Amino acid sequence: MSKQRKAVALISGGLDSLLAAKTIIDQGIYVEGINFFTGFCVEGHTHAIRKKDKATPKRNNALWSAEQLGIKLNIIDIIDEYKDVLINPKHGYGANMNPCLDCKVFMVHKAKEWIEENDFDFIITGEVIGQRPMSQRKDTMPVIAKESGADDLLLRPLCAKNLPITLPEREGWIDREKLHDFSGRTRKPQLALADEFGFEDFAQPAGGCCFLTDKSYSDKLVDLWTARGRKEYDLDDVMLLKVGRHIRPKKNFKLIVAREEGEVRFLQGYKKEFINMNCASHKGPLAMIDGEPSEEDLLLAAQLTARYGQGRDAEFVDVTIREKDGVERQVTVKPIKADQIPLQWMI
Numbered sequence: 001m002s003k004q005r006k007a008v009a010l011i012s013g014g015l016d017s018l019l020a021a022k023t024i025i026d027q028g029i030y031v032e033g034i035n036f037f038t039g040f041c042v043e044g045h046t047h048a049i050r051k052k053d054k055a056t057p058k059r060n061n062a063l064w065s066a067e068q069l070g071i072k073l074n075i076i077d078i079i080d081e082y083k084d085v086l087i088n089p090k091h092g093y094g095a096n097m098n099p100c101l102d103c104k105v106f107m108v109h110k111a112k113e114w115i116e117e118n119d120f121d122f123i124i125t126g127e128v129i130g131q132r133p134m135s136q137r138k139d140t141m142p143v144i145a146k147e148s149g150a151d152d153l154l155l156r157p158l159c160a161k162n163l164p165i166t167l168p169e170r171e172g173w174i175d176r177e178k179l180h181d182f183s184g185r186t187r188k189p190q191l192a193l194a195d196e197f198g199f200e201d202f203a204q205p206a207g208g209c210c211f212l213t214d215k216s217y218s219d220k221l222v223d224l225w226t227a228r229g230r231k232e233y234d235l236d237d238v239m240l241l242k243v244g245r246h247i248r249p250k251k252n253f254k255l256i257v258a259r260e261e262g263e264v265r266f267l268q269g270y271k272k273e274f275i276n277m278n279c280a281s282h283k284g285p286l287a288m289i290d291g292e293p294s295e296e297d298l299l300l301a302a303q304l305t306a307r308y309g310q311g312r313d314a315e316f317v318d319v320t321i322r323e324k325d326g327v328e329r330q331v332t333v334k335p336i337k338a339d340q341i342p343l344q345w346m347i
Contacts, residue, residue, distance in 0.1 A: 006119070007029050007168075010108070023180070032120070035062040036082075039239075104125075106148075111148075112149050122154070128182045129162050141163060153166070157180060223248060240290075243267065245259055258285040277298075279318070281311060282306075303336040311335060313335075318332050
């Protein structure tokens with residue numbers, strides 16, 4: 001009897017990785033999934049926090065994909081290791097702060113280490129030539145295979161017929177004729193294949209699965225690094241950049257103002273780590289102060305907090321300022337007007 005061949009599939013939660021894994025499973029290969037958690041993943045964050053998104057199913061799409069495929073999913077925390085990829089990308093950034101090519105090289109390299117440790121035979125990804133401008137071009141596909149160390153153990157089932165033959169095909173573990181020749185940004189072939197496989201309610205593509213591809217998020221990250229004078233971050237930074245309205249009146253401090261009830265509840269978990277404030281005389285948002293504000297800065301922050309509450313048109317608003325140790329005091333301020341907020345303050 002021939003040996004049962006085993007592959008690990010990089011599962012992002014998107015449609016492409018779902019289809020790529022299913023294509024190989026249907027050829028009799030034992031497949032497990034692997035999902036790398038960088039901290040910047042879209043999965044399970046903003047839509048789970050914000051009350052306005054309460055109608056959105058609160059599911060992790062990578063886990064959902066594994067369930068549809070009937071496979072084990074290995075979720076691996078790479079937050080600390082990923083920092084060097086983001087801070088010092090060899091191949092640079094994409095349109096925003098997304099180091100897509102370095103990211104893919106890193107993840108495939110980690111998958112290569114995983115298959116060696118777990119006695120698996122090859123790696124599957126859902127990449128499609130021409131779909132992403134940085135990491136999924138015909139000239140960058142070989143870069144990923146070579147720099148990751150995976151070489152011809154890396155199989156891309158959705159576009160394999162457009163690429164050189166890999167070891168699993170050459171050894172007869174996989175029938176190349178049952179692989180695909182997808183290319184470009186059109187989703188029609190994937191949607192047709194999803195229908196053929198009977199997949200429904202899968203995650204719809206919306207700019208990728210990483211916050212670093214988002215301009216607004218990237219701008220906040222660059223602002224954070226600029227204010228600190230160094231490129232560094234921790235998981236709390238990553239999470240807080242995803243939540244609230246960010247306003248930086250001065251280099252030494254910024255406000256994070258909750259936009260709705262769900263964000264208020266989330267930010268309450270950080271009240272012991274940041275000076276925070278909220279309107280006392282009117283309904284209004286919770287605001288966190290990140291940095292080292294002076295007393296004058298705190299009064300300006302209180303005016304901005306009042307601006308985003310129901311007392312924005314009142315002559316005066318009482319604002320409660322709460323120190324990290326819980327000590328409270330109240331100030332009365334005139335809400336700042338919208339036309340008094342310089343555009344450059346808004347991150």
